[in-house]
Amino acid sequence: MTTLTLGKAINEGLRRAMEEDPKVLVMGEDVGKLGGVFRVTDGLQKDFGEDRVIDTPLAESGIIGTAIGLALRGYRPVCEIQFDGFVFPAADQIITQLAKMPLRSLGAVKLPVVVRIPCGGGIGAVEHHSESPEAYFTHTAGLRVMACSNPADAYTMIQDAIRCDDPIIFFEPKRRYWDKAEVDLTAPGLPLDRARTVRHGDDVTLLAYGPMVKTCLAAATAAEGEGRNIEVIDLRSLNPLDMGVITESVQRTGRCVVVHEAPVFSGFGAELAARISERCFYHLEAPVLRVGGFSTPYPPSRLEDHYLPDLDRVLDAVDRAFAY
Amino acid sequence: MTAEAPRGADAPPELIQLLTPEGERVEHPDYDIELTTEEVRSLYRDLVLVRRIDLEAVALQRQGELGLWASLLGQEAAQIGSGRALTDADMAFPTYREHGVAWCRGVDPVKLLGLFRGVNHGGWDPYEHNFHLYTIVIGSQALHAVGYAMGVQRDGADAATIVYFGDGATSQGDVNESFIWASVFNAPVVFFCQNNQWAISEPLEKQTRIPLYKRASGFGFPGIRVDGNDVFACLAVTRKALADARNGQGPTMIEAFTYRMGAHTTSDDPTRYRVADELEAWKLKDPIERVKAYLFKNQLADQEFFDKVDAEADALGKDVRRRCLELPDPGPEALFDHVYGAPHALVDEEREQYFAYLAGFEAGAER
Ligand SMILES: Cc1ncc(C[n+]2csc(CCOP(=O)(O)OP(=O)(O)O)c2C)c(N)n1
Ligand SMILES: [Mg+2]
Numbered sequence: 001m002t003t004l005t006l007g008k009a010i011n012e013g014l015r016r017a018m019e020e021d022p023k024v025l026v027m028g029e030d031v032g033k034l035g036g037v038f039r040v041t042d043g044l045q046k047d048f049g050e051d052r053v054i055d056t057p058l059a060e061s062g063i064i065g066t067a068i069g070l071a072l073r074g075y076r077p078v079c080e081i082q083f084d085g086f087v088f089p090a091a092d093q094i095i096t097q098l099a100k101m102p103l104r105s106l107g108a109v110k111l112p113v114v115v116r117i118p119c120g121g122g123i124g125a126v127e128h129h130s131e132s133p134e135a136y137f138t139h140t141a142g143l144r145v146m147a148c149s150n151p152a153d154a155y156t157m158i159q160d161a162i163r164c165d166d167p168i169i170f171f172e173p174k175r176r177y178w179d180k181a182e183v184d185l186t187a188p189g190l191p192l193d194r195a196r197t198v199r200h201g202d203d204v205t206l207l208a209y210g211p212m213v214k215t216c217l218a219a220a221t222a223a224e225g226e227g228r229n230i231e232v233i234d235l236r237s238l239n240p241l242d243m244g245v246i247t248e249s250v251q252r253t254g255r256c257v258v259v260h261e262a263p264v265f266s267g268f269g270a271e272l273a274a275r276i277s278e279r280c281f282y283h284l285e286a287p288v289l290r291v292g293g294f295s296t297p298y299p300p301s302r303l304e305d306h307y308l309p310d311l312d313r314v315l316d317a318v319d320r321a322f323a324y
Numbered sequence: 325m326t327a328e329a330p331r332g333a334d335a336p337p338e339l340i341q342l343l344t345p346e347g348e349r350v351e352h353p354d355y356d357i358e359l360t361t362e363e364v365r366s367l368y369r370d371l372v373l374v375r376r377i378d379l380e381a382v383a384l385q386r387q388g389e390l391g392l393w394a395s396l397l398g399q400e401a402a403q404i405g406s407g408r409a410l411t412d413a414d415m416a417f418p419t420y421r422e423h424g425v426a427w428c429r430g431v432d433p434v435k436l437l438g439l440f441r442g443v444n445h446g447g448w449d450p451y452e453h454n455f456h457l458y459t460i461v462i463g464s465q466a467l468h469a470v471g472y473a474m475g476v477q478r479d480g481a482d483a484a485t486i487v488y489f490g491d492g493a494t495s496q497g498d499v500n501e502s503f504i505w506a507s508v509f510n511a512p513v514v515f516f517c518q519n520n521q522w523a524i525s526e527p528l529e530k531q532t533r534i535p536l537y538k539r540a541s542g543f544g545f546p547g548i549r550v551d552g553n554d555v556f557a558c559l560a561v562t563r564k565a566l567a568d569a570r571n572g573q574g575p576t577m578i579e580a581f582t583y584r585m586g587a588h589t590t591s592d593d594p595t596r597y598r599v600a601d602e603l604e605a606w607k608l609k610d611p612i613e614r615v616k617a618y619l620f621k622n623q624l625a626d627q628e629f630f631d632k633v634d635a636e637a638d639a640l641g642k643d644v645r646r647r648c649l650e651l652p653d654p655g656p657e658a659l660f661d662h663v664y665g666a667p668h669a670l671v672d673e674e675r676e677q678y679f680a681y682l683a684g685f686e687a688g689a690e691r
Binding site for chain 2: 030032034037055056059061062086089124125126127129265295296297299300301302306312313316
């Protein structure tokens with residue numbers, strides 16, 4: 001066991017993947033000497049050289065477009081998008097090319113490209129540095145979408161993502177980069193498309209991913225005092241969804257609250273709520289409730305505590321679920 | 325496998341300079357400029373004051389009063405020279421570092437701090453000073469500037485548009501598209517690229533193999549490289565480019581060759597990627613020292629003048645600090661204001677729900 005921060009766990013996972021397979025490349029803005037603005041690629045260029053850890057020109061469309069070309073040539077590029085808000089210049093390459101090329105080739109083409117995106121708010125940043133753009137990508141067929149929440153998962157998930165032959169959007173909760181935990185560097189993780197029940201309970205199911213898993217766990221602990229037994233599921237994979245784990249849990253608890261930072265309206269929670277109502281309708285004691293951001297652009301940092309779901313807002317939704 | 329030294333690097337490109345780092349005036353056949361003593365003193369004052377604002381902002385960030393600050397240290401001449409070339413009718417589109425241009429446009433420095441303190445995303449009315457909001461997404465504003473210039477062109481107005489961006493930004497698709505648009509439509513726009521040699525940790529070689537100003541010719545308009553630490557040259561070159569734009573001669577790209585003396589932003593640690601020698605070499609080319617030397621040598625200003633400017637700078641620094649600390653924190657209603665211009669059912673509903681939720685806490689506290 002080793003104690004690692006989430007950022008360092010991804011770093012270790014990248015290192016492992018690069019050692020294992022010489023075709024794995026890391027590319028992005030400032031990923032070389034600087035080691036990325038969050039130091040997630042720290043030391044990799046020194047150890048693997050400039051041909052495998054590539055400081056790219058400042059152009060996100062270029063990063064993804066050339067990663068596609070490298071993948072066509074048999075490489076496995078891991079692209080870093082510096083901040084969530086800067087993935088949009090690459091949206092065209094991701095949505096019209098990366099997601100669709102394998103199908104167009106009837107499977108002849110594989111695009112094992114991983115797009116790492118530090119996501120979410122809570123670090124007091126300026127505009128465009130706190131976005132949660134997952135729903136744009138879960139809505140795009142052809143992409144797998146993953147979100148890690150803790151160091152141990154991050155370590156295995158990044159390696160599994162790199163090994164997978166499909167293109168993957170990989171979200172990293174930036175405000176949790178400095179969270180520490182014990183990581184077993186030899187233990188295999190859960191398969192990449194599986195959810196994990198991180199806390200067992202029978203009264204209500206909280207569904208979360210990325211940065212909100214920690215918030216939900218804190219809410220569950222706080223609710224214990226009030227005699228409420230909250231189950232928390234970390235989705236890990238947003239597309240595909242591990243509906244087995246979700247369905248079993250909600251059918252048992254009869255109540256479900258979905259929590260994410262992104263705006264509720266047309267957010268990923270809408271998909272979860274719809275699927276749960278389809279599969280658990282006769283078990284539900286209350287509608288599936290959603291806690292998330294408002295239908296407003298991510299606010300200036302002095303307002304982000306209002307915007308971001310916190311323990312109180314999660315528990316408020318739990319109370320409302322029990323009020324039905 | 326990575327690129328060798330850029331081809332053609334041995335032939336140093338022409339750099340327009342009117343004032344040497346030692347404070348000597350040099351003549352240039354195409355870009356001469358007549359400046360009165362008052363004008364030179366005024367440029368000097370601008371340079372000193374914006375450096376002081378910048379220093380104060382860095383200090384405020386260190387003390388936790390700003391979330392972030394992007395320092396303009398070293399780039400004062402590029403910004404004041406180009407900023408002072410603008411007429412009131414001209415429009416400027418900045419990045420996030422154009423505090424000196426903002427100063428020239430009459431934007432209250434405290435308004436710049438709002439964004440970095442996290443009380444708003446902009447804070448000034450772009451129309452009031454013909455100075456657009458800061459743009460953080462690299463390169464986006466280049467297209468806005470060209471579109472704006474196309475509007476000016478259609479209005480038949482006697483105005484030009486200038487857009488600022490960095491060396492890193494020249495790699496973005498948006499910037500290259502803006503070059504194409506400007507060229508094809510002969511838009512009255514000046515592309516002002518501050519080549520400060522770095523895009524965070526990436527040196528210029530990661531963005532280009534030819535001098536940036538040479539890119540312009542491939543797009544079909546003139547490109548010029550100017551000593552970005554020479555406020556006279558920046559003023560002269562920008563004035564000419566703006567006049568050309570107003571006179572229907574279309575776009576110009578100006579590459580202001582300068583140096584980012586500080587960190588990329590207060591979050592950055594440049595010791596991880598660049599050597600101290602480089603900074604030392606550029607210190608000798610300081611944009612303020614050479615104007616001071618020029619004023620001194622030519623007896624255009626005495627110690628009393630310099631002391632007065634310094635005192636004014638100190639007072640300004642204090643004033644900026646005081647008013648920064650007084651910036652009111654926005655209330656939660658600010659989340660929902662201005663998202664849309666017309667009433668919007670969803671936002672209205674969420675506002676109402678959130679205020680009811682907050683009221684629940686107050687009711688709880690009273691009990
Ligand atoms: C589209 C986009 N990608 C990445 C970033 C992150 N970022 C902020 S500043 C910067 C470097 C900009 O370099 P340059 O254009 O040279 O301007 P400078 O900061 O040196 O003034 C980067 C990569 C961003 N703001 N926008
Ligand atoms: Mg730069």
